[in-house]
Amino acid sequence: MTNLTRVALVFGGRSSEHSISCATAGGVLSAIDRSKFEVIPIGITRDGAFVLEQDDSQKFKLDPKALPEVQDNGTRIQFPSSTNSREMRVIEADGSSRSLGNVDVVFPILHGRFGEDGTLQGMLELTDTPYVGNGVLASALAMDKHFTKSVLSQAGIPVAPWFTVSAANWKTDAAQFRRQAEAFGLPCFVKPARAGSSVGVSRVDDWAKFADAVEEALQEDKNVLVEQAIVGREIECGVLSGRAGGATRASVAGEVIVRTGGFYDFASKYLDTPGIELVCPANLTSTELEQLQDLAARAFDAIDGSGLARVDFFLTETGFVLNEINTLPGFTPISMFPKCWIESGFTYQELITELIELGLETVR
Numbered sequence: 001m002t003n004l005t006r007v008a009l010v011f012g013g014r015s016s017e018h019s020i021s022c023a024t025a026g027g028v029l030s031a032i033d034r035s036k037f038e039v040i041p042i043g044i045t046r047d048g049a050f051v052l053e054q055d056d057s058q059k060f061k062l063d064p065k066a067l068p069e070v071q072d073n074g075t076r077i078q079f080p081s082s083t084n085s086r087e088m089r090v091i092e093a094d095g096s097s098r099s100l101g102n103v104d105v106v107f108p109i110l111h112g113r114f115g116e117d118g119t120l121q122g123m124l125e126l127t128d129t130p131y132v133g134n135g136v137l138a139s140a141l142a143m144d145k146h147f148t149k150s151v152l153s154q155a156g157i158p159v160a161p162w163f164t165v166s167a168a169n170w171k172t173d174a175a176q177f178r179r180q181a182e183a184f185g186l187p188c189f190v191k192p193a194r195a196g197s198s199v200g201v202s203r204v205d206d207w208a209k210f211a212d213a214v215e216e217a218l219q220e221d222k223n224v225l226v227e228q229a230i231v232g233r234e235i236e237c238g239v240l241s242g243r244a245g246g247a248t249r250a251s252v253a254g255e256v257i258v259r260t261g262g263f264y265d266f267a268s269k270y271l272d273t274p275g276i277e278l279v280c281p282a283n284l285t286s287t288e289l290e291q292l293q294d295l296a297a298r299a300f301d302a303i304d305g306s307g308l309a310r311v312d313f314f315l316t317e318t319g320f321v322l323n324e325i326n327t328l329p330g331f332t333p334i335s336m337f338p339k340c341w342i343e344s345g346f347t348y349q350e351l352i353t354e355l356i357e358l359g360l361e362t363v364r
């Protein structure tokens with residue numbers, strides 16, 4: 001008989017951020033408190049198969065030369081099928097079936113679509129299975145940059161000016177959208193509405209490259225944001241739900257310093273690109289930090305957040321402008337979200353424990 005809390009750690013997935021999710025899993029597997037938690041590692045292949053993975057953090061270590069990936073080993077995971085059961089089962093490659101026991105909580109660490117966007121959260125809510133992180137509404141809302149900006153603007157939180165282009169409208173009137181973008185001036189940014197880790201994001205410094213940037217973003221999503229560039233320091237803040245219904249908590253700030261003249265893209269975040277420095281804590285005045293934390297908490301509450309988020313800002317000459325909310329931020333040991341909370345008093349292991357315990361106590 002074990003008194004350990006059984007945690008189903010779900011990672012990989014169908015999005016373009018598959019490998020980063022696997023690297024996050026490697027970090028969690030290496031640090032989770034084994035005196036409190038028993039882990040069931042569940043990988044989702046790029047084709048969407050749920051497989052029983054190895055409990056091996058080294059297998060999913062972030063290596064820029066060989067990014068980690070979930071391979072189809074022939075097993076298939078069966079989640080609880082009703083509100084009366086928490087039992088999880090695995091069908092082995094030979095067709096036999098065995099129980100993995102009752103799951104206490106699911107810890108989804110899926111970045112991007114089909115995991116961070118509310119789809120997996122909805123499946124878990126159908127069977128009243130507790131899970132870590134944001135619910136269906138907050139996950140779906142924050143995944144779509146257009147609707148996030150719309151909600152935050154309504155809440156009085158400053159965001160960069162933008163407009164949204166659909167694939168259908170781009171096909172019929174690309175010239176009109178280029179003229180609309182030209183009103184922003186150069187540079188401007190072109191982003192998929194629903195993608196993360198800066199996948200498909202382009203900084204446009206030459207109008208001759210605008211169409212290519214839109215086409216690249218449309219490879220990730222059917223809707224594309226065109227944003228006015230904001231000049232300012234890139235400041236990020238971690239957010240956690242309060243315990244037992246308490247107030248939302250915000251961490252100290254971190255700063256992304258780009259010394260190359262580019263921007264903080266996928267390679268910069270995960271592939272050890274030179275010229276990028278993550279500074280935590282950021283050099284802010286006490287007043288600036290207080291303003292940042294207040295805005296981060298307000299933004300989290302505005303989307304009905306729960307569990308965790310990383311809220312990204314630009315600090316301009318006139319104050320903070322919110323860039324985006326990430327409801328399942330990078331969680332590798334080198335990622336900004338853990339860095340901010342470690343500087344705020346948690347260890348990496350304690351932060352994992354805090355998130356699981358928040359998931360167990362959250363009322364959906």
